[in-house]
Amino acid sequence: MVEQAKHRPGGRTAAVRAAVLRATENLLIDAGLGGIELPTVAVRAGVGTSTVYRRWGSVPALVTDMLHDMAERSVPRADTGSLRGDLRANAALVRRTLSAPREGRLFRAVIAAAASDEATARALAVFYDRRVAEWAECIHDAVVRGEAPERTDAEAVIRQVSAPLYYQFLTTTAPLTSRDATRAADAALAAVAAGVYSPARRRRS
Amino acid sequence: MVEQAKHRPGGRTAAVRAAVLRATENLLIDAGLGGIELPTVAVRAGVGTSTVYRRWGSVPALVTDMLHDMAERSVPRADTGSLRGDLRANAALVRRTLSAPREGRLFRAVIAAAASDEATARALAVFYDRRVAEWAECIHDAVVRGEAPERTDAEAVIRQVSAPLYYQFLTTTAPLTSRDATRAADAALAAVAAGVYSPARRRRS
Numbered sequence: 001m002v003e004q005a006k007h008r009p010g011g012r013t014a015a016v017r018a019a020v021l022r023a024t025e026n027l028l029i030d031a032g033l034g035g036i037e038l039p040t041v042a043v044r045a046g047v048g049t050s051t052v053y054r055r056w057g058s059v060p061a062l063v064t065d066m067l068h069d070m071a072e073r074s075v076p077r078a079d080t081g082s083l084r085g086d087l088r089a090n091a092a093l094v095r096r097t098l099s100a101p102r103e104g105r106l107f108r109a110v111i112a113a114a115a116s117d118e119a120t121a122r123a124l125a126v127f128y129d130r131r132v133a134e135w136a137e138c139i140h141d142a143v144v145r146g147e148a149p150e151r152t153d154a155e156a157v158i159r160q161v162s163a164p165l166y167y168q169f170l171t172t173t174a175p176l177t178s179r180d181a182t183r184a185a186d187a188a189l190a191a192v193a194a195g196v197y198s199p200a201r202r203r204r205s
Numbered sequence: 206m207v208e209q210a211k212h213r214p215g216g217r218t219a220a221v222r223a224a225v226l227r228a229t230e231n232l233l234i235d236a237g238l239g240g241i242e243l244p245t246v247a248v249r250a251g252v253g254t255s256t257v258y259r260r261w262g263s264v265p266a267l268v269t270d271m272l273h274d275m276a277e278r279s280v281p282r283a284d285t286g287s288l289r290g291d292l293r294a295n296a297a298l299v300r301r302t303l304s305a306p307r308e309g310r311l312f313r314a315v316i317a318a319a320a321s322d323e324a325t326a327r328a329l330a331v332f333y334d335r336r337v338a339e340w341a342e343c344i345h346d347a348v349v350r351g352e353a354p355e356r357t358d359a360e361a362v363i364r365q366v367s368a369p370l371y372y373q374f375l376t377t378t379a380p381l382t383s384r385d386a387t388r389a390a391d392a393a394l395a396a397v398a399a400g401v402y403s404p405a406r407r408r409r410s
Contacts (some may be wrong), residue, residue, distance in 0.1 A: 032321060034239075108320040111375055115317035116237060125377045160369055160392060167368035170316055170375065172330045187365060187396035194395035196388060 019045040020052060021066045028063070029105045033113035033120060036062065060119035067110070067127040077135045083142035083192070087161050087185035090135050094162050095181040098169045111170065132158045139192075149198035156197050160188040224250040225257060226271045233268070234310045238318035238325060241267065265324035272315070272332040282340045288347035288397070292366050292390035295340050299367050300386040303374045316375065337363045344397075354403035361402050365393040 023044035027036045036059050042049040056062045078089030097103050114121040132155050139154035148157075164184045165176055191197065228249035232241045241264050247254040261267045283294030303309050319326040337360050344359035353362075369389045370381055396402065 112317035112320035115313040115375065121378055125379075128376045156388070159372060163368040163372035164365055166376070167364060167371050170320065171333045171371070173326055174330075183361070183401060186399075187392070187401045190396040190399035190401055191392035193399070194391075196392045196395055 016045070016047050016051060016055075017065075017069070019047060020056070020062070021069050024062045024066045025106055028066075028109045028113065029102070032109060033059070033063070033117055038062070060117070060123075063110075063113065063120050064123040064126075067123045071127050071130040074131055074134070077137055079138070079141070083138065083145075083147040084185070084189055086135075086138035086142070087157075087189055088182060090138070090158065090161050091165065091181040091185040092178070094165045094184075095176045095178070098165060099176050104169075108170075128159075142192075148192050149195050151199050152192060153197040157188055157192055160191065160197075161185055221250070221252050221256060222260075222270075222274070224252060225261070225267070226274050229267045229271045230311055233271075233314045233318065234307070237314060238264070238268070238322055243267070265322070265328070268315075268318065268325050269328040269331075272328045276332050276335040279336055279339070282342055284343070284346070288343065288350075288352040289390070289394055291340075291343035291347070292362075292394055293387060295343070295363065295366050296370065296386040296390040297383070299370045299389075300381045300383070303370060304381050309374075313375075333364075347397075353397050354400050356404050357397060358402040362393055362397055365396065365402075366390055 020041060023041045024036060026044065027041060038052045038056070038059070039049050041062065042052040045052070052062075056065060075093055078086045078093075080086050080089060098107060110120070110124060114124040135158045136154035139148055139152055139157050142148040143150060143152055161184050164187070165180060168174060168176060168180060225246060228246045229241060231249065232246060243257045243261070243264070244254050246267065247257040250257070257267075261270060280298055283291045283298075285291050285294060303312055315325070315329060319329040340363045341359035344353055344357055344362050347353040348355060348357055366389050369392070370385060373379060373381060373385060
């Protein structure tokens with residue numbers, strides 16, 4: 001397998017990784033973190049158990065790689081030309097992701113896993129850090145265009161857009177609507193305009 | 206036991222309920238929803254198994270009663286005389302709750318449980334509905350004082366204050382700071398002032 005991988009980069013190795021991570025996702029959705037065992041992942045993925053042990057070795061390593069893969073496959077930032085447009089696109093993406101049947105269940109499962117397992121919590125934090133950094137560029141562009149105050153905390157703004165959608169997703173039984181998404185974006189935009197995320201604000205208050 | 210309860214309301218019955226719910230909380234923290242069994246709850250609470258079966262009968266009923274009890278014991282809304290003061294008090298309370306060692310673990314465990322179990326999800330939604338309704342009065346008062354637009358969606362504002370704190374709590378490993386709490390309140394306040402939560406806004410946009 002290792003030899004094959006050398007000769008066909010992105011071929012068999014990538015296919016094995018995709019199958020193993022897909023099996024990990026499915027087990028996490030179906031049975032939670034406690035239900036993941038490497039031999040079961042191997043069977044579900046249709047690969048040898050020794051491959052899974054050699055390449056990942058542990059459940060935390062599998063889940064960490066799964067979250068890396070999820071970040072790699074994520075949608076790039078929007079670039080609509082306005083901060084309102086970009087934040088609304090971000091909110092719409094979050095809503096779409098959490099509302100999609102499989103992805104919604106996967107996010108629920110991984111957040112639940114992070115609540116009880118520190119390695120998963122760290123990997124999940126890295127996943128969100130990467131997603132937030134990708135979208136934070138929208139704020140940097142907005143500052144250049146004069147749409148946001150200098151030194152606006154870009155990461156905090158992106159997290160603020162996601163926050164009400166995740167909070168509703170995790171603590172209510174109400175489905176996320178397009179109005180919820182628009183409101184999440186517009187609320188963050190209002191806070192940016194009021195200087196809540198920029199240093200000048202802190203001096204004034 | 207039932208006879209005793211009739212003669213001493215709030216006495217033995219209340220003590221049994223408190224012990225059983227405390228045991229339920231501890232099992233949820235230690236072992237998650239799957240780790241709760243009625244006989245174990247009875248042993249940990251120091252009460253008879255038949256009492257637990259007769260009064261609660263099932264794990265979902267226990268968890269639902271636990272969440273009712275948590276709502277009953279929650280801190281009443283603030284009344285500082287200003288919307289900013291009330292929202293900051295709310296944010297400070299949420300931060301304090303999630304940062305307290307035992308309560309933080311309990312909230313993590315119950316949100317994780319809700320992610321995998323529909324009965325828990327419904328009970329958790331009712332818990333937050335009650336907390337939100339309690340604090341929504343702050344917005345109604347602010348409307349009367351002219352601090353918020355007419356017909357501001359009071360519940361949405363209260364949820365908006367909590368959202369970034371819960372989101373950070375569940376998706377990062379960063380501890381919640383007092384600055385995070387202040388910022389959560391001030392961001393919600395800026396969105397209220399901009400009309401994000403009032404109907405006039407929706408007509409304009």
